[in-house]
Structure formats: C-alpha cells, structure tokens
Amino acid sequence: MSQMRGPSQAGPDKPSRPVGAPPLVRAWAEALAAAAAGIVAMFVVAALGLWAAGASDLPGGAFPRVVAAVVVIAAGGSVDLWGDAGVIVQADAALEVVPLSVTLAGVLATATVFLLPLRHRAVAGTGELLGRVARTALFWLLFLLFLAMAARHSFRISLGDDTADDLGAEFGATPTVSFRADVPATLGLGLLWLLAVLVLTFLVSRRAPLSSRLLHFQNSVRPPAFAMLMVLLGYAVIGLVVGVVVLLTKGHQAETAAVLCLGLPNLAWMALGVGMGGAWTGHVDKGIGLPMPHVLDQALRSRGGDRTLDVGALAAYDGRAWLLVALAAVVLLAAGFVAAVRSPAGVPAWRHALEMAVALALTLLVVGLLTEIFAHYGLSLMGVGDLGGGLGGEIVLQPQLLWLVGLGAAWGLVTGCLGSLLARRVRHRGQVPFTQARRPGAPPGA
Known part of the structure; x- marks a missing residue:
C-alpha cells in the first residue's frame, strides 16, 4: 500500500517552494515602496529647506523645479548651472554642493522600507536579493527620470533697484540664471547612488539577510x-x-x-x-x-x-x-x-x-x-570687473x-x-x- 503524501511535502523531483516567498505582485509593490519612500522623503526635506531659505519667492514659478533639482543633486545626479546677461554684460555661475540633510533623509527612508520585508530572516538567496535590488533600481530610475526632466528653468535676477533693472532691460543686459539636469549623468550616477545605499544597508544592519556565501x-x-x-x-x-x-x-x-x-x-x-x-x-x-x-x-x-x-x-x-x-x-x-x-x-x-x-x-x-x-556667481562688463554688488560672490571649501x-x-x-x-x-x-x-x-x- 503506497504511503500518501500531504500537499505540503514535495517529491524528490519537485523542489519545495520557500515558506513565505512573496508573490510577484507583492515583490514589485515592495520595490515601489522602497524607491518612493526615498524620493518622497528627499522631496519633503528639500522643499522645507528651500522654503525656509526664501526660494519660494523665485520668479517664474521656479520653486518646484528648484526642489526637483536639489533632490536630483542629493541623489547623486548632475545639474548644470549657468548665467547669462546678454552681449555687453557677461554672467557666470557654478554650484557644487551636496545637500546632505536631503541625502540622509533619502538614505534612511529607502533603507528602512527596503529592509521591512526581510527583517525576520537571517539568510536569503543571492538570486532573491539581486531581484529585489533590480526591481527597486528600476523604480528609482523612473522617479529620477521624472525629476530630471522637471529640474530645468531660467529666471531673471534683479540688480537691486527698479532703475538698474530698467537700464539692464534697455541694453539687453538683464542677468538670468538657468539650470538643467543632465539626464544621462543623473540616471547613471543615481543608479550608483542607490546601489551604494543598499550595499551600506547590508553592511551595517543585522536585519539585512545575507546569502550563505557572505555570512563569514x-x-x-x-x-x-x-x-x-x-x-x-x-x-x-x-x-x-x-x-x-x-x-x-x-x-x-x-x-x-x-x-x-x-x-x-x-x-x-x-x-x-x-x-x-x-x-x-x-x-x-x-x-x-x-x-x-x-x-x-x-x-x-x-x-x-x-x-x-x-x-x-x-x-x-x-x-x-x-x-x-x-x-x-x-x-x-x-x-x-x-x-x-x-x-x-x-x-x-x-x-x-x-x-x-x-x-x-x-x-x-x-x-x-x-x-x-564650490559656489560662484558673478557679473562682468566686457569680461572685466565684477558688477551686481551683493549679487556676485564665491564660497570655496x-x-x-x-x-x-x-x-x-x-x-x-x-x-x-x-x-x-x-x-x-x-x-x-x-x-x-x-x-x-x-x-x-x-x-x-x-
């Protein structure tokens, strides 16, 4: 008489499915949550900081686009900044600084949500971990692409009083500042940023399960x-x-x-x-x-x-x-x-x-x-001198x-x-x- 085998027991030719393995839809939802948590946290912190700094008063509805640019920079992306003041007056601008409050918010949010489904496990297969990372990276790149497309704008800079502004407009010397995210660089560097965050997450957290090859x-x-x-x-x-x-x-x-x-x-x-x-x-x-x-x-x-x-x-x-x-x-x-x-x-x-x-x-x-x-903004007349009074300046550290x-x-x-x-x-x-x-x-x- 043959012995009956329950449905929870797998035969030798059918490997058993890991207990608690998430379905495909749930796995994609967890990846979406991890990527979205980081982006939302960075966007909120950047918006609060820029609002406190007075960026909400920038002309031309630039505030949400400036917030997007700051999030792109905080996530490892690249934003080009330049100035223009017409033919007679030249303007130049550069900004290289990482807003680490925004970056830290994104790191903590992304790592925390990424680890939530894994917190009760000590070991995970290499294929499963790579799949989780790949799905999270896909959503992360989609969010970064949207932000990079939004992070572009040009707005006028006031010279300090109405007379100076009128003269600048008359002679075609109204200074403007423009910025634009470099989309390919942002996606490439942003992907490296996310991978670095996830690697550091597995390095520091006991809740992050490792594959058996890395346990030692x-x-x-x-x-x-x-x-x-x-x-x-x-x-x-x-x-x-x-x-x-x-x-x-x-x-x-x-x-x-x-x-x-x-x-x-x-x-x-x-x-x-x-x-x-x-x-x-x-x-x-x-x-x-x-x-x-x-x-x-x-x-x-x-x-x-x-x-x-x-x-x-x-x-x-x-x-x-x-x-x-x-x-x-x-x-x-x-x-x-x-x-x-x-x-x-x-x-x-x-x-x-x-x-x-x-x-x-x-x-x-x-x-x-x-x-x-490294932050610099300046105006010069025919390439000589510095105009704009308090507008020009430089910070180097x-x-x-x-x-x-x-x-x-x-x-x-x-x-x-x-x-x-x-x-x-x-x-x-x-x-x-x-x-x-x-x-x-x-x-x-x-």
Whole structure:
C-alpha cells in the first residue's frame, strides 16, 4: 500500500517552494515602496529647506523645479548651472554642493522600507536579493527620470533697484540664471547612488539577510560599519539638538531652519573631522545666498586667498569650539566599545583596532568628499570687473583629505583598542551566559 503524501511535502523531483516567498505582485509593490519612500522623503526635506531659505519667492514659478533639482543633486545626479546677461554684460555661475540633510533623509527612508520585508530572516538567496535590488533600481530610475526632466528653468535676477533693472532691460543686459539636469549623468550616477545605499544597508544592519556565501564576512565587517553609522547619526542628532536650541533662542529662525533642512550633516560631520584635528581650506567672498552659520562665515571670510578652517580657527571666534575635541574623543571611544561588543567573543584587541582604523579612515574620506563646496556667481562688463554688488560672490571649501584619512586611521587604532579593553567584561553578541549553558535539569554548578 503506497504511503500518501500531504500537499505540503514535495517529491524528490519537485523542489519545495520557500515558506513565505512573496508573490510577484507583492515583490514589485515592495520595490515601489522602497524607491518612493526615498524620493518622497528627499522631496519633503528639500522643499522645507528651500522654503525656509526664501526660494519660494523665485520668479517664474521656479520653486518646484528648484526642489526637483536639489533632490536630483542629493541623489547623486548632475545639474548644470549657468548665467547669462546678454552681449555687453557677461554672467557666470557654478554650484557644487551636496545637500546632505536631503541625502540622509533619502538614505534612511529607502533603507528602512527596503529592509521591512526581510527583517525576520537571517539568510536569503543571492538570486532573491539581486531581484529585489533590480526591481527597486528600476523604480528609482523612473522617479529620477521624472525629476530630471522637471529640474530645468531660467529666471531673471534683479540688480537691486527698479532703475538698474530698467537700464539692464534697455541694453539687453538683464542677468538670468538657468539650470538643467543632465539626464544621462543623473540616471547613471543615481543608479550608483542607490546601489551604494543598499550595499551600506547590508553592511551595517543585522536585519539585512545575507546569502550563505557572505555570512563569514559579517563578523568582521558589520560591527565596525555599524559603529561608523552610529557615529555619523549621533553627530547629526547632536547637530539637530543644537540647531533647534539656536532656532528657539537666538532668532534668525528662517536661516537656521534652512541650514537644518539642507546642510545639517555637512556641518555636523565637518565638526567630527575638525574635532579630530582635521582641517578644511577655503574662503567666503561676499554672499550668494547659501545658508551658513555665522561663526563659519567669520572664519572663512577673506579679502583674498584661502583660509584654514580647523579647531583653532573656530576657537578664535568662539572658544566653545574646543569642546569638539572632547566630543570626538567620547563618541569615538563609544563607537570602539560598541564595535567590540557586537563582535564575537575572543577577537583580539589588535584586530578590533585595525578594523576601527580602516572603518574610520574610510568614513572620513567619504565625509571629506561629501563636504566639498564650490559656489560662484558673478557679473562682468566686457569680461572685466565684477558688477551686481551683493549679487556676485564665491564660497570655496575643500578638505585636506590625506590628513583626514591619516587622522581617521590613528584615532581608529586608539579607540578600537581601548573599546576592546572596555568590552572584555561585557557579554558579546552570540555569547551564551554560563547560567544558560547548563544541561536541562542539571543542578547549579553542573
């Protein structure tokens, strides 16, 4: 008599379907949600920041198109900016700055929603993960294409009074500023941006399942990567608290809100580098409308040549800048401790130190690259001189990258070693306490 087999049992010639495998429609819906969450979060934060900065008053209904351009830049895309003032008067413009508040909002929203369907799983097949990434990337590119097509506009710039504007119109010298997203570059760089976000998500999150081939990497990569994420987010939260206090007590609410919604991580992560002994060089020549804290504007204000922005330069205008050194020491020591606790027990201190050195050096390299600023707008008559009064101006800020990377490695070695020593008496991830390791029913001490 043959034995009956229930419908949940598969024969040897029919591989069983994984329990809980989402249907195709649900998989596409999850990909759409992940891509949409990132775009919506960035659009909202960018709109709030630009509204606080006064961009809603731009002529010609430019505000939604400017918001689209900022989201494109925050998502890794490329936007060309140029000026024009006719034949007699020339105008030139350039803007290279990443609004990291907008970028961070998109990263957190995309990563969180992408991980939601996977949060209860420890292992996932390579094919399934690649399929999820591919579907999310497809929707991401469609959203970016729509934003890139919308991110183009031209509008007039007032010369400051009605007489000057009338004369400019009479002689065909009315200055305009135009911007347009580079669609191919935006799609290519935006795709790389998304892939980098998803790779970092799998590097830092315990909730992100890995394929069986990559499981042996998680013990050495995830603890320091998670510690660096906590450092960056911690500095962003501290900056947010300080910004809210300034917003409520010091006045200039609109300018402060613009800084928080557009450039909070730019300033907070620079504070990390400066507190570690790093430096940026640059100058501020007049103002061109970019939101910037007063102390930073003072430290970079120059009549000619670049100035060095480090803890000493900031302390010359505000003695509280020395607190950045103490803050960096405390936060990085805590990061070393967290990385050691999340690592398997028995990992030697020298290995923790080496992992932290590599992780912190790479983190500061990325911070340095993301905090570069070059912004310029100017008018000239027949190519000579600068017109426009307060309209012309320039902001330049560049990191000393090699010095930052070297400092990251040095601080990582020290804080990784000290964090490992502090974590020796703390139960590590995956370590079973002695009281739980006894045989069932065995008396205490067995």
